[in-house]
Amino acid sequence: MIVFLADDLGYGDLACYGNPIVQTPHLDRFASQGVRMIDCHSGGTVCSPSRAALLTGRNPYRSGFFYIHNKDTFLRDEEVTVAEVLKGKGYETGFWGKWHLSTLEKDRYVHPGPGDQGFDYWMGTTLNAFDELGGPRRPKAFIKNGEPLGTVDGWYCDVIVDDAREWLANQRDKQKPFFMYVCSHEPHTPIDPPEEYSARYDNANVERLEKEIQYGRVKRPARDISDHKKDYYGTVNQLDDAFGRLMKTLEDEGLEKDTLVLFTSDNGPEAPVTVEESLGQWEDPIRDKCFGSPGVLRGMKRFPFEGGHRVPGLVRYPGVIPANTRSDVLFNGTDILPTICSLVDADVPAGRNVDGVDAFDAFLGQPVRRRDSAIWFFPHHGDTWFRMPQISMRDGNYTLIAWLPQREVGVSLDEWLATSDPDRVELYDVSVDPSQSNDIASKHPELVSSMKKEMTALWREMRDEGLASQTQAD
Template identity: 35%
Template sequence: MKKKCGSLGVFLCMGFVVASAVVGAERPNIVVFLADDMGWGDVRCNGNEKMITPNIDKLASQGVRFTQCYSACGVCSPSRSAILTGRTPYRNGVWRHLSGNGPSHLRASETTYPELLRAAGYETCHVGKWHLLSKNQFNNPEFPQPGDHGYDYWFYTHNNAAPSHKNPNNFVRNGEPAGELEGYSAPIVAHEGIHWLDEVRDPSKPFALSVWFHEPHAPVATDPRFSSLYEGDRNAKHLGNITQLDFALGALLDALEERGLSENTLIIFTSDNGPEGKGGATGGSTGGLRGRKRNDYEGGIRVPGVVRWPGHIEPGTVSDVPVIGSDIFSTVLAVCGIPQPTDRTIDGVSMLPAFEGKPVARKTPLFWRTHVSPPEDRLAMRIDNWKLVANDTMTAFELYDIPNDAQEENNLAQQMPEKTEEMKKILVKLWKEIEAEGPRDWWEGEKQKPKSGGKLSY
């Protein structure tokens, strides 16, 4: 693997010193839960009375629920990369859904929050889906694996649980295939996280745990005890799959409570993008928002968002402040007393003010670019109330006042040409900056191949 060195190595050492010098409080543990293809409307606490999600709802009642929480992309690999790096996906190299073979991956040169926490004395663990490598790179030491991005322990799959959520056989634990596992994916993932808490981690150290579920991504397989809760509904399997995830989340939350860890643990729950399918019997709910997965309208990128931090967040808080997946990076560093890197652009900001419903100060506007296949690239940018949606060539634009038109039914571009032009100029400039920082050759045909040693230059 390409090693980090020079100024970044110095920064990591400095991060350790600063974090070790935090005075007056024990450093908090960090747990980040991530659902896969869960729509904004797929939880009861966001108004879907059909859903049975008692643990997510309880988490919201104990902390803050964000009504305008966004993933950093309309598909999963890019949005996951932003969570770990605080950087919009095109900057960090994960510019599209990493479904096949190719050079793209989360670059070794990127700095993740688990890396910085590990350098500061944290124990780190990832359980569940990864999907930050191309298929040919999974569990291949020539490419950066979770251990190269800051995790001491990892139990992961490339993409989906296979052959489905039931009895998956494609998990790898610290480089070794785990074989066929009996049960359903989310409870299996939660059980592994509990095993790590009890049997692996050093209890004298603070910890950071990533729990990235596969549910409710297709192909769905649901334990009958959960699908039966929706008996008679044509979408019972999918709905039950979300309750299956909720059950697994609850098991881990109970484990934290039983071990006396809850009070000093920051918990974040969100999703990687909006729901798959067309709704009804074929997918989840956007809560009435326009668009779905693979789309930069609200339904493709607005997702559930809940944060609990006892003693720091007033229980039952509802925040309308827009936040995005890349903010997780900055927030985790802020609560752990670790400085952000200064040698690169960080798009995310700390959500700490938003925990109280106060606005956050952004240098970089909220930005999305979701690539499916030409000409289906889409871009979007939000500044305050205003959201601009553009086509892939940035020649056609739509303007929406999101707080007053969350369904994006009223395109104001022609009615407000001056505001549209103002937003357009900012978007074009922002994209040029992002494009210049990322590995442009990867997204221009993905023609770059590994050299003789099998290693890439990124």
């Protein structure tokens, strides 16, 4: 079993999801061998929360991942991960790449790391996002199995995939089933692919096609950043090649037909900085290379709109999932753990609120029954950040979008979070309005009332559990 998680890859960034520019032949081929999920979602709208949701099956708010509320948040040892579940069923487990659930330092790791969370073998990058050594062209510092590995030359996706291939072919116990969790940094910033990749997109045709790309109705900078698009497209192309090499090793080992492989992303695509503040526009040139697209969806990374959390989802399981199919059934990042539990006949971890469900039927295009509606948060504390909402919730094809009330001057963030409930709302039918352009709340007052009631109850429950976990951790 393999889960491959890209970083900040948008719903519209792959050719098999309609991108007219980027060459992704390996992922396109992979999609043709299994199911392409049209309504696949990450468990959060930013990095760490999504990763916590994927591993635990729990909404990340429950485990304290408020993200900007407390950047020292980490995945506590008492959380039960999918790797720990699989180890209990005799699986050998491995992790590669961006952990982002605790602090990995050059000479140690702080708080529970991958080895404490169920991984027998792991190779984690010491930096969660930005490379203080100078960017993708410079050596990277890694930790392997808790010990400093030193610096390694190469690009993140190449280094981690090459190590994962070596483990798959030569290092694992071949008498055991295995679980691989491979997390690339690409196409997260800093973006700087090999010249051979960026050069493919430095031409007039790309210039013309880029003008047709949609960016979720998120404002782009007034300054000219167009020269950087070749680097973003080249990075996605490079990621596709790395994934293709991993799949080739799986095939060479004779494991292709017996291995479920899931490819997805941790959230929607990053946007260049365009935030207007009282002192004027501030810039972050490292993000000027962000040309990822949510396709027809609204919003990007951080946004609770669909573009912030609806992501590519490709799943292959030969002989079980029909080839060359598509599914428009919602699958959420929280569903990964309970779905895997069902596949290996393991119990879902007891004594905790697990929000995901066994959603394997979604891979077959069949309905999935849920106890609660799927819900996502981005807990920023005001209207300044793009004037975006903080919460979204899906019930069938309907999405309720909500804003918390503005935080008043003098009110602490903890107090505001603990006492605020969803206030202003909008309603969209994403089956006919995927760009969330037509607010239909006024036409469906009873539906809005019932959905807002459920949203408020889920928000309070998850928020209070998360705040309690923060207090216990402190």
